[in-house]
Amino acid sequence: MGLQIIKPHTAIDFMSRRKVAALISGIVILLGLAGIIYQGGLKFGIDFAGGINVQVKFDRDIDVGELNGVLEGAGLPDLRAQRFGQSGKHQYLLRIPSGTYAPEEVRSTIQKQLNQELEADYSIQRLEMVGPKVGEDLKNKAMQALFYAVLLISIYISGRFEQKWGVAGVMAGGLLGGLYVLQLIGLPVGYLALAALIITVGMCWYLRLNYALGAVAALVHDIVITVCILTLLGKDFELSTVAALLTIMGYSLNDTIVNFDRVRENLRVKSPPHLGEVINRSINQMLSRTLITSGTTLLVVLSLVILGGGVIHDFALALLIGVIVGTYSSIYIAGSLLLGIGPTPESEDSGETEGSGA
Amino acid sequence: MRISLTYRVILSAFVIGLALIYSLPTFLGDENPLQSFLPNKQVKLGLDLKGGMSLTLGVDMDKALSNSLGQMGENLRVQAKDEDIVIIRPRVVGNDRLRFFLLDADKADQLERIIERNFNQELSVQNRESMGQKRLQYTLAMTEEHRKELREMTLDQALKVMRNRINEFGVSEPDIRKMKGNRIQVQLPGLENTKRAVELVKQTAHLEFKLVKEEVDPKKAVQGQTPPGTEVFYFSGQGPDSKNPKPIVLNKQPLMTGQHIADASVAFNRYNQPYVSVTFDDQGARIFERVTGNHVNERMAIVLDNKVYSAPTIQEKIRGGRASITGKFSDKEAHDLAIVLRAGSLPAPVNVLHERSVGPSLGQQSIQQGVTALAVGGLLVLIFAVVYYGIGGLIVDLLLGFNMLIIIAVLAGFGATLTLPGIAGIILLVGTAMDASVLIFERIREELRRDMSPAKAVDEGFTRSSLTIMDANVTTILAALILYQFGTGPIRGFAVTLSIGTLASMFTAIFVSRAFFELWVKRKRPGSSLKL
Numbered sequence: 030m031g032l033q034i035i036k037p038h039t040a041i042d043f044m045s046r047r048k049v050a051a052l053i054s055g056i057v058i059l060l061g062l063a064g065i066i067y068q069g070g071l072k073f074g075i076d077f078a079g080g081i082n083v084q085v086k087f088d089r090d091i092d093v094g095e096l097n098g099v100l101e102g103a104g105l106p107d108l109r110a111q112r113f114g115q116s117g118k119h120q121y122l123l124r125i126p127s128g129t130y131a132p133e134e135v136r137s138t139i140q141k142q143l144n145q146e147l148e149a150d151y152s153i154q155r156l157e158m159v160g161p162k163v164g165e166d167l168k169n170k171a172m173q174a175l176f177y178a179v180l181l182i183s184i185y186i187s188g189r190f191e192q193k194w195g196v197a198g199v200m201a202g203g204l205l206g207g208l209y210v211l212q213l214i215g216l217p218v219g220y221l222a223l224a225a226l227i228i229t230v231g232m233c234w235y236l237r238l239n240y241a242l243g244a245v246a247a248l249v250h251d252i253v254i255t256v257c258i259l260t261l262l263g264k265d266f267e268l269s270t271v272a273a274l275l276t277i278m279g280y281s282l283n284d285t286i287v288n289f290d291r292v293r294e295n296l297r298v299k300s301p302p303h304l305g306e307v308i309n310r311s312i313n314q315m316l317s318r319t320l321i322t323s324g325t326t327l328l329v330v331l332s333l334v335i336l337g338g339g340v341i342h343d344f345a346l347a348l349l350i351g352v353i354v355g356t357y358s359s360i361y362i363a364g365s366l367l368l369g370i371g372p373t374p375e376s377e378d379s380g381e382t383e384g385s386g387a
Numbered sequence: 388m389r390i391s392l393t394y395r396v397i398l399s400a401f402v403i404g405l406a407l408i409y410s411l412p413t414f415l416g417d418e419n420p421l422q423s424f425l426p427n428k429q430v431k432l433g434l435d436l437k438g439g440m441s442l443t444l445g446v447d448m449d450k451a452l453s454n455s456l457g458q459m460g461e462n463l464r465v466q467a468k469d470e471d472i473v474i475i476r477p478r479v480v481g482n483d484r485l486r487f488f489l490l491d492a493d494k495a496d497q498l499e500r501i502i503e504r505n506f507n508q509e510l511s512v513q514n515r516e517s518m519g520q521k522r523l524q525y526t527l528a529m530t531e532e533h534r535k536e537l538r539e540m541t542l543d544q545a546l547k548v549m550r551n552r553i554n555e556f557g558v559s560e561p562d563i564r565k566m567k568g569n570r571i572q573v574q575l576p577g578l579e580n581t582k583r584a585v586e587l588v589k590q591t592a593h594l595e596f597k598l599v600k601e602e603v604d605p606k607k608a609v610q611g612q613t614p615p616g617t618e619v620f621y622f623s624g625q626g627p628d629s630k631n632p633k634p635i636v637l638n639k640q641p642l643m644t645g646q647h648i649a650d651a652s653v654a655f656n657r658y659n660q661p662y663v664s665v666t667f668d669d670q671g672a673r674i675f676e677r678v679t680g681n682h683v684n685e686r687m688a689i690v691l692d693n694k695v696y697s698a699p700t701i702q703e704k705i706r707g708g709r710a711s712i713t714g715k716f717s718d719k720e721a722h723d724l725a726i727v728l729r730a731g732s733l734p735a736p737v738n739v740l741h742e743r744s745v746g747p748s749l750g751q752q753s754i755q756q757g758v759t760a761l762a763v764g765g766l767l768v769l770i771f772a773v774v775y776y777g778i779g780g781l782i783v784d785l786l787l788g789f790n791m792l793i794i795i796a797v798l799a800g801f802g803a804t805l806t807l808p809g810i811a812g813i814i815l816l817v818g819t820a821m822d823a824s825v826l827i828f829e830r831i832r833e834e835l836r837r838d839m840s841p842a843k844a845v846d847e848g849f850t851r852s853s854l855t856i857m858d859a860n861v862t863t864i865l866a867a868l869i870l871y872q873f874g875t876g877p878i879r880g881f882a883v884t885l886s887i888g889t890l891a892s893m894f895t896a897i898f899v900s901r902a903f904f905e906l907w908v909k910r911k912r913p914g915s916s917l918k919l
Contacts, residue, residue, distance in 0.1 A: 037836060084749065118752075132742045133582045154749035156581070160740040163443060166568075167875065174873035181865050189858055269808065272870055272878045276815070276885070279866035283859040287826070290855055318822075318829045325771060326818030329764035333814050336763060338756035340435070340749075341811050348815065 035317035043312050043360055044305045044368055050361035054250060061257020071256075074265035075126070075157065077171070079164035081135055083123040084155035084339075090119050091149060103142040105135065114339025120154070122339075132158035155340075169218060171271040176222035178275050180204060182248070182282065183229040187241045189286070196236060203232050239373045240293070244285045247355075247363035251281040254358075255351045262346075269344040277351030280326075284319060284359035289367070291315050296372060304371065308364045323356040392909075395902040402894070403789055409796035430798045433806035435877050436754050438747030439576035440584060444549075444737040446569045451541040451735035453482045456529060459509065460485045466505060472498050474525075483534075484513065485527040492521040502527070509533040538569065544734045546571055551730035552587055556723075570740065581744045583723065591692050591736050592727040594645025594665075596678070596710075597637040599686035599698050605634040616640065623694040623714055635695055637688050642678040647671025651728035653721045654711070661721035662713040665728060672708025680704035691724075743876070757810035765817045772821065776828055782903050783824045786895040790820050793891040794884060803887075806880030816888035822859070823896030826852045841911065845904045853897050863889050 065071060075082055096110045105125060113122040123139065136156055143151055159167070183204060188197025207228045208221060216224065226249065233242040252274055259270065291311035301307055312319075330352055333345040413430045415421065434441050460477030464487070467474050472494045477487035489498055495515065502510060510533075514526040529537070542565055549571060553561045562574040578584055600617050608619045609627075618639045625633035649668040653661050667675055679687070679701050688698040689712055696714045716724065769787065772780035794813060798805055831848030839847065863885065870882035 037833075086748075132739065133585050136582065152746060152748060154746045154752075156742065156744045158739070158742040160445075160738075162445070163741045170873045170875070174869050177872070178866060178869050181869065182862065185861065185865065189861075268875070268878055272808070272874060272881055275866040275870055276863070279863035280819070282862040283822070286859050286862070287855060290858075314833075315829075318825050321775070321825045322819065322822040325768045325821045326815070328767045328771070329760075329814050329818035332764035332767070333760045333811055336756060336760040337811065337814075338753055340753055341757070341807055344808060344811060348811075 033317065035313075035320065039313050039316060040309070041313060041316070042309055044309050044364060047361055047365035047368070050357075051365065054254065054358075054362065057254055058257055061254070061260050064257070064260045068260070071260070071266045072264075073168075074267035074270075075124070075159045075164070076268040077164050077168045077266065078126060079159050079161040080127050081125040081130060081132055081156070081158045083125075083135065083139060083153060084113060085121050085123060085139075085143075085151050086154050087119040087121070088150040091121070091147070093121070096121060096147075099146045100139070100142060102146065103138050105130065105138060114342065118339075120339060129161075130158075132156055167268055171268060172217075172219040172222060174271060174275060176218055176225060178278055179222050179225045179229065180208075182278060183225065183241075183245065186244050186282065186286075187229075187233065187236075187238050196238065199236065200229070200232055200238075204228050237373055239367060239370050240289050241373075242370065243363040243366040244282060244289065246366045247285050247358040248278055248281050250358050250362045251277055251351060251354045254354045255347060258350050258354075259347060264343055264346070267343065270347050273344055273347035273351060276348060277355055280352060281355035281358060284322075284355055285363045287318065288312060288315050288359055288363065292367065292372065305368055308368055312360055312364060319356060319360065323352060326352050392902065392905050395898065396906070399899040399902050403792065403899070406789065406792040406796040409800045410792045413795055413799050426800070428799045428802070430795060431802060431804045432750075432754075433804045433809070433877060433880055434574060434576055434743070434750075435745050435807045436750045436757075436805065436810075437576050438579075438745050438750035439574065440578045440581050440742070440744040441575075441876065442573040442585065442588065442739060443566065443741035444571045444573065444588065445740045446542055446545050446571065446733075447736045447738065448538055448541065448569050449482045452529065452534065452537060453479045454735065455537055456483070456485045459506065460487060463487075463502065463506065466501055467498060470497065470501065472501070474498070480526075483529060485510070485525075485529075487525055488518065489523040489525060490521070492517065492523045495523055498525075541734045542569060542571070545737065548731045548733050549573060549588055552726055555726045555730060556584070556587055558584075571737070577747065578744075579747070581742075583719065585739065585742070587723050587727065589737055589739065590723075590727050590733075592645070592724075592730075592732040593692055594648070594712075594728060594732065595641040595690040596643045596675075597639075597641050597688045597690055598682060599688050600636045600638060601686065603636040605636050608636045609634050620688065620690060620693065620695045623691075623696050626694070635688065635698060637690070637695075641690075642682070642687065643671070643674050645728065645732055647674065648728055648731075649708075651725040653718070653725050656713070660713075661716050661718050662711050663716075663721055663725050663728065665710045665712060667708035667710075669708075672706075675708055675710065676704060676706050753807050754810075757807060757814075761810065761814050761817070764814055768817055768821060772824075778907070779824075779828055782900055782907075783821060783828075785903070786824060786892075786900055787817060787820055789895050789899060790816065790888060790891045793895075794888050797887045797891075798884070803883050804880055805884070806877040808877045809880030809884040812881045812884035813888060816885065816892065819863075820888065820892035820896070823852075823856045823892055824900060826856055826859075827896065827900065841908050842905075845901075845908050849897070849901045849904070856893060856897060860889050860893050 093110055093112060100108050100110060100123065107127055108123055108125050110121050110123050112120070114120040125135065136153060140153070184197055184201045187200040188194045204225060208225060211221060211224050226245075229245055230242065233239070233245060255274065255277060256266075259266070264270070288311060291314055292308055295301065295307045295311050327349070330345055330349045334342060334349055337345055409426055409428065411421065412419070412425045412428060456479045460479070464474055464477050473490040474487045475490065477485060480486050489495060499512060502512065509530060510527045511530050512525065513528045516524045518524050546563060546565055550563050553563065553573070553575070558575045558578055560576055564572050566572050573588055575584055600614070603614060603617060605619065608617070613619060613636065616639050617636050619634050620637050621627060622633040622635065625631055627634075647667045647670055648665055649671070650666040652664055654664040655661055683701050683703060686698045686700050689696045689710070691712065696712050712724070765787070769784045772783040774780070776783060791813070794816075797803070827848050830852050831844050834844035834847045835841070867882045867886035867889065871879055871886070874882055
């Protein structure tokens with residue numbers, strides 16, 4: 030009765046294509062970084078940069094150029110209009126990238142101008158003002174969130190992947206110690222997140238936590254590529270983007286954990302074949318699960334992107350990209366890296382991993 | 388986890404029953420026949436879905452401190468005068484220090500005793516400097532403890548005043564709370580006239596009655612020639628930047644302030660123009676009677692937030708403790724002014740740091756779009772599960788339904804707020820919740836392929852995947868917890884549904900679904916095969 034997309038004895042040779050995969054990832058990252066540098070850094074939305082967004086809905090379609098022309102007379106020099114949400118709903122977002130205007134004054138100014146100059150019914154659906162102080166706070170909070178995510182996830186995977194919670198303790202100690210010193214120097218929290226990442230990679234390398242290293246690499250890969258693609262699509266970096274990135278972190282790790290568990294299980298036989306073959310076989314064994322889970326997740330996220338409306342669109346889009354990249358990376362990036370550095374040497378107490386692989 | 392089937396079934400049924408009871412009120416709405424049996428809790432919608440306004444206001448603490456210092460300086464001057472000590476020009480410098488001159492340096496000890504006696508907790512002498520001719524310049528600073536206390540008091544006072552004002556304004560279920568960094572967050576669900584609300588909340592409403600200095604020419608005063616103790620004010624709506632500015636020179640020291648107001652209400656004059664009638668409390672009435680009695684035939688300006696509303700001539704001593712504030716008000720403005728005067732003045736000015744307002748139409752639209760996306764995505768997943776896993780897929784679908792129920796029930800039961808990103812979280816979950824079942828099913832299929840008996844395959848499948856499922860979900864929950872901690876408003880809603888949903892999907896996949904499978908396998912004739 031049940032259907033099978035992936036036949037039980039599928040044997041796709043993923044690992045032989047890992048150089049192509051690395052090339053693709055490399056190109057996307059380079060393009061994205063070039064885009065970010067070209068823009069002069071990440072393009073922050075009003076959450077972080079401060080400013081005012083006003084969402085207006087008209088009863089008919091209005092040319093963006095015409096709308097901008099009309100609003101020019103409002104005396105708000107930075108104001109720019111753009112289309113927003115599903116077409117056919119005639120919604121526009123008016124953006125002022127600075128938080129120094131009083132929001133209610135901006136509202137009445139816009140209302141006055143639209144009433145006078147435009148023959149169309151409209152309603153102001155949403156207004157959001159973020160003052161510079163709050164923007165700064167939110168930026169700080171977002172950085173802290175990323176920082177703690179890196180910290181907690183590093184500690185978790187170093188324990189989880191290696192099945193050695195003592196090592197996780199060492200990892201936590203090393204991380205917290207290193208970060209404490211850096212904090213004393215007065216490093217801003219954004220750099221602390223970066224430092225936590227570097228310390229994690231360094232300690233994984235030093236302690237030969239190779240599964241963890243592969244997972245962290247895949248994670249960083251996913252985040253960087255998602256940010257790159259969003260930049261190339263001209264999207265702003267908002268608080269919701271950070272939320273999407275954190276979710277993607279969790280999702281990407283989830284995939285990697287499942288695949289690596291299988292690798293470890295397959296390595297535990299009497300005379301395991303060549304590592305590349307084991308990784309290939311493991312990925313193939315998990316392929317139908319990977320594709321189904323990613324597939325259903327893609328279905329729902331795609332329906333959110335298409336049907337969810339303008340307010341949630343960018344968040345959903347970031348999730349969509351993250352899910353695709355996360356699936357790809359757990360097959361290619363994490364696996365390739367593991368193949369490059371070899372699995373974590375199994376110690377005598379590895380018996381406790383019994384029964385964990387799915 | 389070797390738990391007997393009966394126990395498993397009972398616990399599953401219990402949890403699902405509970406989820407049903409708590410989620411039903413949300414689905415059935417306010418008016419339903421089961422109302423008296425069900426808990427009286429529905430899922431609370433966030434402002435982004437319900438429409439309304441969220442304001443974050445910063446209380447200007449520098450101003451509060453400097454106001455308070457100024458007041459203390461004035462009090463000190465009066466107390467010193469009582470003991471024949473003359474100190475002149477007490478003034479606040481740099482927002483945090485009080486400076487004045489003592490005319491007779493011989494009385495320094497006596498003055499400092501007064502300071503120690505009356506302002507021991509509040510002020511400390513930082514510096515005394517001889518200015519010649521027996522003059523001493525004193526610099527006093529507020530003590531750290533008092534500064535802290537004052538900050539808390541100011542914030543609490545501002546909070547109380549705002550609560551009063553908003554309660555009188557009549558918004559249902561307002562939420563007003565203190566936040567870190569001298570901030571107050573005000574949430575007004577369902578509010579439409581945002582402009583009026585902002586003005587109502589923001590207005591300091593500092594009312595003063597000041598004597599007009601007729602002998603000073605306002606035109607000269609504007610150019611900077613103000614005699615000591617006087618200050619230039621402008622009439623409301625006729626400020627220095629307006630087309631027709633109207634300055635007036637007033638005494639700096641108010642005759643009386645608005646702190647003795649007992650009531651304020653809107654009244655209409657014979658031209659049907661609204662004005663605000665103010666009634667003082669007993670003490671206020673006595674002060675008002677005294678000051679008006681002392682200044683008959685002089686003009687007294689009514690100053691609200693540094694703007695002059697009127698400056699009538701006092702005809703006679705005014706008894707009964709009533710005053711009226713006239714001006715070019717609309718009915719609504721007069722009504723709101725009465726509210727703010729009744730509710731009291733803010734201890735310090737506030738600024739809008741963050742504002743988010745969502746119209747009810749957009750809220751409705753968001754709900755509709757979110758639910759559509761959920762329905763379409765969910766339906767696709769449900770169909771896929773059945774096509775792919777047959778009867779097993781039906782179990783997956785059932786589990787998904789249970790997950791939804793549990794999420795709604797937990798949101799309703801704990802009074803958590805559902806936001807648009809929260810709906811997105813639920814949608815995401817429909818996709819990922821499948822994962823746990825997929826892991827289990829694929830494992831069972833694998834075991835079946837190894838010619839294991841159905842019962843054994845189910846057992847193996849569940850046992851071997853449970854740990855992976857938990858591990859894989861821990862990372863999501865970690866991410867959600869961090870988001871909850873650092874996210875604001877709508878994003879928090881995402882963290883909430885994501886973590887509740889992830890926990891629920893773990894429970895249903897590992898626990899409930901196992902009960903289903905074991906029941907299913909048990910009912911089969913021995914020897915028949917399990918199709919998955």
